[in-house]
Amino acid sequence: MIGFLKRWWRVATGPSKFFSLGFLTLGGFVSGVLFWGAFNTALEFTNREAFCIGCHEMRDNVYQELQDTIHFTNRSGVRATCPDCHVPHEWTHKIARKMQASKEVWGWLFGTIDTRQEFQAMRRTLAEHEWHRLKANDSLECRNCHGADSMDITRQSPRAARIHERFLFTGERTCIDCHKGIAHELPNMEGVPPGWDPQWDRAAALSSGVGQGQGPMGDSGD
Amino acid sequence: MKAWLLLAAALLLPCLALAAGESPRLVGPSPMPAEVPAPPLPADRADDVRRTRNYPDQPPVIPHSITDYQIDLNTNRCLTCHARQYAEAVQAPMISVTHYQDRDGQFLGGVSARRYFCTQCHVPQTDARPLVDNRFEDIDTILERLRRGRDGQ
Numbered sequence: 175m176i177g178f179l180k181r182w183w184r185v186a187t188g189p190s191k192f193f194s195l196g197f198l199t200l201g202g203f204v205s206g207v208l209f210w211g212a213f214n215t216a217l218e219f220t221n222r223e224a225f226c227i228g229c230h231e232m233r234d235n236v237y238q239e240l241q242d243t244i245h246f247t248n249r250s251g252v253r254a255t256c257p258d259c260h261v262p263h264e265w266t267h268k269i270a271r272k273m274q275a276s277k278e279v280w281g282w283l284f285g286t287i288d289t290r291q292e293f294q295a296m297r298r299t300l301a302e303h304e305w306h307r308l309k310a311n312d313s314l315e316c317r318n319c320h321g322a323d324s325m326d327i328t329r330q331s332p333r334a335a336r337i338h339e340r341f342l343f344t345g346e347r348t349c350i351d352c353h354k355g356i357a358h359e360l361p362n363m364e365g366v367p368p369g370w371d372p373q374w375d376r377a378a379a380l381s382s383g384v385g386q387g388q389g390p391m392g393d394s395g396d
Numbered sequence: 397m398k399a400w401l402l403l404a405a406a407l408l409l410p411c412l413a414l415a416a417g418e419s420p421r422l423v424g425p426s427p428m429p430a431e432v433p434a435p436p437l438p439a440d441r442a443d444d445v446r447r448t449r450n451y452p453d454q455p456p457v458i459p460h461s462i463t464d465y466q467i468d469l470n471t472n473r474c475l476t477c478h479a480r481q482y483a484e485a486v487q488a489p490m491i492s493v494t495h496y497q498d499r500d501g502q503f504l505g506g507v508s509a510r511r512y513f514c515t516q517c518h519v520p521q522t523d524a525r526p527l528v529d530n531r532f533e534d535i536d537t538i539l540e541r542l543r544r545g546r547d548g549q
Contacts, residue, residue: 360470361471
């Protein structure tokens, strides 16, 4: 084994015997470009809604629920697709999320969610994953479209304006704290307080970690 | 003689019409299976202004949009504002104390199961034109009219 490695090390570190320097550098460059292009193409292929709903788990459950909501059907016809909310747009975070998603491939291979009943049983767990993720990144995927700076609260209902002023603009809460279940049905919400709960910190601590302060948003010491 | 003829015609004509399957319909498209364009959906009254109740135990109507509100075994969106604990934070009217009683009048810690499905009694209002006139008068209007009638005599 050691001998085998040593031989390959000698070949890899020694000068090229047959190929010219120009071929190796240019060839390396071209194949690098090709690899990078292919990698990103494949990555983007998995980043389409058609790919997501290629599996029955997604098509029959979450996709059906999405279609009734404001993020699918609305007066202006702008809509969010699965990756808009569930995959970060920025490259590093996207790769991290894609690596996490290998767990979902495992679940698909072994039929973790084959029936509606199995999906319903998993719903709270799955929802908690997304709540945690969006809480940790300060609702990044919401903010890809909804910017607090562009939000004209005079055009909101007084109720919404008051709450956004109180919680969103101060950074005390993030989108997902209040806006859960905006694109899919909610799971059993026992022990999950709404974001405007005056007992938020206490309630969040009681509820099995959901909504607990993670990252800078959690500490409201100021 | 002319009157007799007219009467006979008046009796006969509806029978002929019935035989032809042309009886006039009170509601819906005529003839029956015809497809007519659906009327436009009326807009919600979503101004957050509370409406007067017509009688004391009328379930108050909802002055905001409740589109996509989830009310089921898993969660109740209405209660995230109108439940006792959250009413102050969002300045929503708290659901009345009767919702925290069972049917024997015993008080409960949370919302009674029989009061859980809000939209069974509480409904949003739209700008739709009423199909028939509403001549309802509340008790004060009736009493006022009676009083005036008595004073007038």
